[in-house]
Amino acid sequence: MKKEYIVDTPRMPVSWREETKAHKFCPGCGHGLILKALGQAIDELGIQDRIVFVCDIGCCLLAWDLFNTDGVQTHHGRAVPVATGVKRANPDSICIAYMGDGGGYAIGAQHLVNATARNERITVLLANNTNYAMTGGQMAPTTLIGQKTETCPYGRSIEQHGEPTRGPEMVAAIAGHGAYVARGTVSQMNQLKKQIKTALQTQLDGSGFSFVEALATCPTNWRTNAHETWQFLNNNMGAYFQTGEFKKPEEQEV
Amino acid sequence: MKDLKEKNETKDKYAVRPIVGEKRAFATGNEVVAWAALAADADIMYGYPITPQNEIMHYWTRMSEKYGRGFLQTEDETSAGFTTLGGVLAGRRSFTATSGPGNMLMQESMCMAEMMRLPTVMIVQQRGGPSTATVIYSQQEVNLTCFGGNGEGFRIVYSTCSHQELFDYTINAFNVAWTHRFPVFVLGDGYQAKMREPVTMYDPRDKGITMVPTEPYVLKEGCAGVDREPQQMRNTYNTEEELNEVVEGLNAAYQAVIPQVVKHEEYACEDADYVIVAHGVVTRAAQAAVEYFREKGLKVGHFRPVTLRPFPGEAFRPIADRAKKILVAESALGQMRRIMTDTIYGCSTPMVNFFKPGEGISTEEIIVKVEEMMAEDK
Amino acid sequence: MHKRIAEAFVGEYASGKSENAIYRALSLKKAGGKVTLVDFDIVEPCYTLRPLKQELTELGLNVLAWSTSETFGLGEAGQTILPQARWALRREGHIIVDVGYGADGARALNLLEGSAVDPDLRVVLVLNARRPMTDSAMRIEEYIESMGRVDGIIANTHLADETTPQTVEDGYHIIKEVAKRRNIPIDAISVSQQFNEKYPKFGLDDKELRVLGAFMPRSFW
Numbered sequence: 107m108k109k110e111y112i113v114d115t116p117r118m119p120v121s122w123r124e125e126t127k128a129h130k131f132c133p134g135c136g137h138g139l140i141l142k143a144l145g146q147a148i149d150e151l152g153i154q155d156r157i158v159f160v161c162d163i164g165c166c167l168l169a170w171d172l173f174n175t176d177g178v179q180t181h182h183g184r185a186v187p188v189a190t191g192v193k194r195a196n197p198d199s200i201c202i203a204y205m206g207d208g209g210g211y212a213i214g215a216q217h218l219v220n221a222t223a224r225n226e227r228i229t230v231l232l233a234n235n236t237n238y239a240m241t242g243g244q245m246a247p248t249t250l251i252g253q254k255t256e257t258c259p260y261g262r263s264i265e266q267h268g269e270p271t272r273g274p275e276m277v278a279a280i281a282g283h284g285a286y287v288a289r290g291t292v293s294q295m296n297q298l299k300k301q302i303k304t305a306l307q308t309q310l311d312g313s314g315f316s317f318v319e320a321l322a323t324c325p326t327n328w329r330t331n332a333h334e335t336w337q338f339l340n341n342n343m344g345a346y347f348q349t350g351e352f353k354k355p356e357e358q359e360v
Numbered sequence: 361m362k363d364l365k366e367k368n369e370t371k372d373k374y375a376v377r378p379i380v381g382e383k384r385a386f387a388t389g390n391e392v393v394a395w396a397a398l399a400a401d402a403d404i405m406y407g408y409p410i411t412p413q414n415e416i417m418h419y420w421t422r423m424s425e426k427y428g429r430g431f432l433q434t435e436d437e438t439s440a441g442f443t444t445l446g447g448v449l450a451g452r453r454s455f456t457a458t459s460g461p462g463n464m465l466m467q468e469s470m471c472m473a474e475m476m477r478l479p480t481v482m483i484v485q486q487r488g489g490p491s492t493a494t495v496i497y498s499q500q501e502v503n504l505t506c507f508g509g510n511g512e513g514f515r516i517v518y519s520t521c522s523h524q525e526l527f528d529y530t531i532n533a534f535n536v537a538w539t540h541r542f543p544v545f546v547l548g549d550g551y552q553a554k555m556r557e558p559v560t561m562y563d564p565r566d567k568g569i570t571m572v573p574t575e576p577y578v579l580k581e582g583c584a585g586v587d588r589e590p591q592q593m594r595n596t597y598n599t600e601e602e603l604n605e606v607v608e609g610l611n612a613a614y615q616a617v618i619p620q621v622v623k624h625e626e627y628a629c630e631d632a633d634y635v636i637v638a639h640g641v642v643t644r645a646a647q648a649a650v651e652y653f654r655e656k657g658l659k660v661g662h663f664r665p666v667t668l669r670p671f672p673g674e675a676f677r678p679i680a681d682r683a684k685k686i687l688v689a690e691s692a693l694g695q696m697r698r699i700m701t702d703t704i705y706g707c708s709t710p711m712v713n714f715f716k717p718g719e720g721i722s723t724e725e726i727i728v729k730v731e732e733m734m735a736e737d738k
Numbered sequence: 739m740h741k742r743i744a745e746a747f748v749g750e751y752a753s754g755k756s757e758n759a760i761y762r763a764l765s766l767k768k769a770g771g772k773v774t775l776v777d778f779d780i781v782e783p784c785y786t787l788r789p790l791k792q793e794l795t796e797l798g799l800n801v802l803a804w805s806t807s808e809t810f811g812l813g814e815a816g817q818t819i820l821p822q823a824r825w826a827l828r829r830e831g832h833i834i835v836d837v838g839y840g841a842d843g844a845r846a847l848n849l850l851e852g853s854a855v856d857p858d859l860r861v862v863l864v865l866n867a868r869r870p871m872t873d874s875a876m877r878i879e880e881y882i883e884s885m886g887r888v889d890g891i892i893a894n895t896h897l898a899d900e901t902t903p904q905t906v907e908d909g910y911h912i913i914k915e916v917a918k919r920r921n922i923p924i925d926a927i928s929v930s931q932q933f934n935e936k937y938p939k940f941g942l943d944d945k946e947l948r949v950l951g952a953f954m955p956r957s958f959w
Contacts, residue, residue: 194406
């Protein structure tokens with residue numbers, strides 16, 4: 107006799123690849139939520155057949171087979187140029203470069219800056235969890251003042267390490283006409299999905315570069331329980347990193 | 361960007377042929393490379409300025425506009441290399457060109473190309489090294505071009521000696537790359553880049569050369585996950601065993617390619633007592649030296665590896681064994697020699713080094729060296 | 739009193755500008771008077787007058803070019819205009835300017851003080867119809883258009899040591915066709931010394947034949 111189980115199927119975006127679930131992130135990790143928002147945005151725009159999902163090195167590479175879309179996993183910091191190369195050679199593709207704060211603001215910073223300056227018609231989605239999570243929790247460009255990591259064991263200091271990088275502010279400052287720049291958070295999923303959708307729409311319209319930073323949780327490296335995790339995300343990170351839209355395609359240059 | 365899209369959508373973008381028939385032209389090596397890429401139906405070049413390869417970009421950008429091809433000037437050579445991978449992933453005949461410090465930065469992306477079997481084409485016009493050094497000439501990028509990066513050198517490197525070869529091998533590079541799916545390098549140098557000499561330019565189709573068709577790695581027909589499996593590529597592996605299997609697989613594929621691509625040239629080697637080994641532009645001096653000695657009835661030959669990777673060791677072994685002495689002439693401190701001696705391990709023929717890192721080698725100098733070797737044997 | 743000659747040699751990369759500029763300067767010198775030869779190459783650090791400076795000075799020319807010992811990091815940091823070169827048109831005597839190639843064509847002359855108003859200055863285009871970018875009437879015309887200003891042409895078609903009278907003649911006819919259409923005079927036909935020794939009787943249309951020295955191959959880098 108076959109035994110019947112009642113299965114409660116989680117509602118996954120259609121563009122997610124079922125065979126590769128459950129995903130490989132730690133419990134409580136923000137990546138799953140960001141990628142859920144991305145999946146929903148892809149679903150709503152109906153562009154699964156045009157996506158090239160390019161992922162960086164770091165925890166983000168665990169997403170290399172997460173979607174039911176084509177994708178390429180690259181080297182650390184090099185997701186932006188690979189996405190740029192694909193897009194330039196095939197303008198009909200919708201290229202998403204997915205990376206962490208180290209990949210975008212440190213090792214791949216000049217790619218990010220110059221892709222922005224050239225107004226490349228790609229979408230960069232960046233998870234900011236204030237540390238290098240995959241390599242064991244080292245200081246990132248986004249590590250908060252006073253925050254302890256393996257490479258700033260006494261806490262990040264302004265004197266030693268400067269202030270944490272505010273990515274979208276930097277990108278918005280150099281982004282050209284028609285670009286879209288925003289920061290969301292995994293604690294505001296509707297807003298985050300909307301931002302990602304606008305970013306992809308920007309690419310679909312071909313109006314300019316699009317960039318969304320998502321504040322993300324990393325309980326493993328923060329060594330926080332559920333309550334503390336949420337507090338750190340909303341209070342500590344939220345106080346320094348303002349969410350919202352920094353540049354929109356319809357805004358005319360003064 | 362819109363223009364580029366329109367260009368890509370123009371179906372008959374290759375209807376206007378840049379070269380009609382066969383043409384004898386007077387050109388610099390860099391220009392020749394740009395024309396060859398154009399004639400080979402290359403779709404897009406990604407690049408970053410560095411001397412002595414700049415005119416490849418200058419001429420490509422002047423012509424790509426007219427013939428509907430793409431160009432992107434990136435922020436650095438790291439980006440130029442990785443965007444080239446992107447172009448290949450999109451199924452376009454993509455290439456880049458660089459030199460010296462730029463070659464160093466591009467090795468990162470070329471490693472990824474080796475791991476993922478991406479048919480990139482890269483032109484290297486060698487300059488002096490180490491570091492910034494000179495922009496003029498050397499043969500000091502042999503190590504880097506053959507074995508750069510954290511891998512095993514799964515690549516094909518052609519060392520050219522003339523403008524004609526720059527033209528022929530650039531066209532050939534695209535076909536070898538897209539046939540075997542390994543990165544292909546055309547290794548020139550600053551002299552070849554800047555020198556002017558006559559060259560025959562042609563449309564490969566007029567010579568019966570078919571350009572090997574390209575195909576996209578991502579965004580093939582149909583919707584990923586609906587009509588077909590998604591194409592998801594990676595270069596990261598988890599365990600030693602898993603990686604070992606992947607690398608052994610790459611090696612098996614590479615070993616199978618070797619006999620199909622390995623190439624050398626022999627000049628009067630059959631009975632040669634003294635064999636000069638030289639590659640690239642130095643082969644010209646070696647060839648002239650052989651002519652000089654043969655006219656005097658002296659048994660001097662020249663062996664020229666055309667592919668430095670894979671190195672034609674099998675062809676060289678019997679020649680090396682038979683010779684009394686071998687002269688290795690290089691504008692580097694033995695970068696080619698190290699590769700060569702490895703492939704003829706056990707050969708006991710004495711070798712004489714003639715190394716001039718960063719400087720050209722003339723026929724006269726080689727003649728003097730060979731005469732010295734002969735005098736020692738008397 | 740000689741009429742002051744002021745000529746700026748422009749043209750496609752490797753078209754033979756420098757060799758023609760040297761020829762012109764030396765022949766004016768032979769005819770008497772002061773001659774200043776100016777290196778105005780701002781793109782290409784190889785094949786410039788720089789390595790020939792001493793040799794040409796010894797031949798009586800006033801050469802405005804960097805000396806190799808004064809330069810540093812060619813192709814990386816060394817591409818600057820010699821300050822004196824900028825004011826060359828103010829000098830006494832004949833002025834021959836060797837302008838490098840570049841996407842902006844003859845506009846490089848904007849860097850030469852007084853070039854727009856100098857009544858004597860002529861922009862002379864050196865053309866080799868065997869250079870791939872100028873190998874047909876259509877391409878030459880397109881090229882001339884991109885130059886901005888051309889007052890005279892030198893037909894310098896060759897294939898190095900493979901040059902035959904046919905090579906020169908075929909090139910000349912293509913160039914002549916365009917020159918006529920655009921109403922630009924052909925100043926001269928130039929050939930190499932080697933060619934002239936092989937074909938001493940060669941001539942076309944009674945045009946002045948300039949037999950070029952082989953200075954430039956010695957100036958590589």
